[in-house]
Amino acid sequence: MTANTHDRGAPAAPARRSGLGVALFLEATERFSFYGMLSILLVYLLDVRGLAAPRANLFVGSFNALALVSTLLGSRLGGVVLGPARTVLYGCAIQFMALVLLGLSVMWPVLFLPAAAAVAVTNGLTRTNMAVLILRHAGGGRSADGLATLYTFAVNLGAMFSFLLVPWIGRRHGYALAFGACAAGLFMGAAAALLNRRALAGGASGGTARAVPRAVAETGLAIVSYWVVLNFPAGGHWIFWLVTSAIPVFWAWAWRNATPAERPGIAICLILVAEAMFYGMFDEQTTSTFVLYALHDLNRQFSVAGVTLFELDAPQIVAINAGLTMLLGPVFVVLYRLVDARFGTVALSVKYVCGSVFIVIGFLVLCLDTAGGAPGLRAPWGMFGAYAALSVAGLIMNGLGLSVVTTYLPARMRTMSVAVYYISTGLAMYGGSVLANAMGIGRLHAATPIPESLSTFHALFRGFTLLAACGAGGIVLLLPVLRRLERRAG
Incomplete structure (x- = not known):
């Protein structure tokens, strides 16, 4: 089954192009706001709220997991209550108010947790349905892989600017103004999307006005529930196991309601989503342990032959990942087209193998960079190389999760499946933060000497490198199984 088989009844070509442009612009700006908040969350917890590194790391992991678990609510509201376009616009409105409250929380700390909970919930409202609005343009010469890569490009365009700009504002002008940005x-x-809401919706119906109170009530209940969880981030493991146990129930339901064909x-989708979860454990480190490593042991002046090219704050270091992903995104779009035209479509399972190899390379670079007894801060180019490898892995594996859903699942299951995909990767990211704490971050504190912290990070990166190598080997071993299933799927 291919994405092109589900293009009947799509909007006309000019409307499709306009709607795609509106959706990509909204996605970039919405991701700017979300990742801007995330870019300063860890240092805000360390500097303003006075949390120790292990607790701050676990809070960020819990927040990331909840932000992706909330895609289940977004899937429901977008699929059966409001429609995807209206859900996105309502989510943007709530997220805007929550970000304003986060800025005010610098003066009134009691506002921080409910505002953070609201941002986590609205991530699910926007992220799931933005993916639906973009992927509905598959067909008419646009492949699902290409659209997924454009989606990833828009995400990282917003993320790159937020990771560069928001921490800079926070350091020089305060966190209140940073959240305001x-x-x-x-x-x-959101203003541009409102002015072009017909193109964004693509002519699809958006529910009735009577559905709005129900959507507001469900969203409010989710925010209250998340506020409770974020008050006790160490209890997030109970949420982890609860939601993890629910995922097999979904796949069992999908299997039972599917035809033999x-x-x-x-x-195939189940296996490839599991492989995407494997990537999620490592992706979590790019915004948590990598930032902690930059805070403790990295010389953040990027120099060549003694000449400093630029300098980044520790939270800004993540902009390398977003920037490289954004720059490489169009290259991958062209590459997919060239490969498809010359050799035929490359199986998604093969692309996952390639992505897993780059995960190994990324963590191996940091493992080698932190090895040895050399005193002092490490040069930043090792971090740059690790982010480069993980950017390629993200482009291959993270964007493909949406393509997997579009390619292999029937249309009636797609909206819920996108939510399950995001929930699965969110759980993997939470698991990655717990694993990082167990592998050494739990022993880290603000006054840890450089030699001791280097030893801690070396042990952590070595452990993740070995885990990545074992995972890549498992993905390779699954290739024959996936090929047989692909032949049966036609």
Whole structure:
């Protein structure tokens, strides 16, 4: 089954192009606001709220997991209550208010947790349905892989600017103005989407006015629930196991309601989503342990032959990942087209193998960079190399998760499946933060000497390198199984 088989009844070509442009712009600005908030969350917890590194790391992991678990709510509201376009716009409105409250929380700390909970919830409202609005343009010469890569490009365009700008504002002008900048970026995208809401919706119906109170009530209940969880981030493991146990229930339901011809595609999707979860454990480190490593042991002046090219704050270091992903995104779009035209479509399972190899390379670079007894801070180019490898892995594996859903699952299951995909990767990211704490971050504190912290990070990166190598080997061993299933899926 291919994405092109589900293009009947799509909007006309000019409307499709306009709607795609509006959706990509909104996605970039919404991601600017979300990742801008995330870019300063760890240092805000360390500097303003006085949390120790292990607790701050676990809080960020819990927040990331909840932000992706909330895609289940977004899937429901977008699929059966409001429609995807209206859900996105309502989510942007709530997120804007939450970001304003985060800015005010610098003066009134009691506002921080409910505002953070609201941002985590609205991530699910926007992220799931933005993916639906973009992927509905598959067909008419646009492949699902290419659209997924454009989606990833828009995400990282917003993320790169937020990781560069928001921490800079926070350090020089205070966290209140930094959170305000996130709100301002979101306002720009939401205003443009409102002015072009017909193109964004693509002519699809958006529910009735009577559905709005129900959607507001469900969103409010989710925010209250998340506020409770974020008050006790160490209890997040109970949420982890609860939601993890629910994921097999979804796949069992999908299998039971599928026709015999659809079941090989569901099996492929299940395996490839598991491989995407494998990537999620490592992706979590790019915004948490990598930042902690930059705070403790990295010389953040990027120099060549003694000449400093530029300098980044520790939170800004993540902009390398977003920037490289953004720059490489169009290259991958062209590459997919060239490969498809010359050799035929490359199986998604093969692309996952390639992505897993780059995960190994990324963590091996940091493992080698922190090895040895050389005193002092480490040069930043090792971090740059690790981010480069993980950017390639992200482009290959992270964007493909959406393509897997579009390619292998029947249309009636897609909206819920996108949510399950995001929930699965969110759980993997939470698991990655717990694993990082167990592998050494739990022993880290603000006054840890450089030699001791270097030893801690070396042990952590060595452990993740070995885990990545074992995972890549498992993905390779699954290739024959996936090829047989692909032949059966046609």
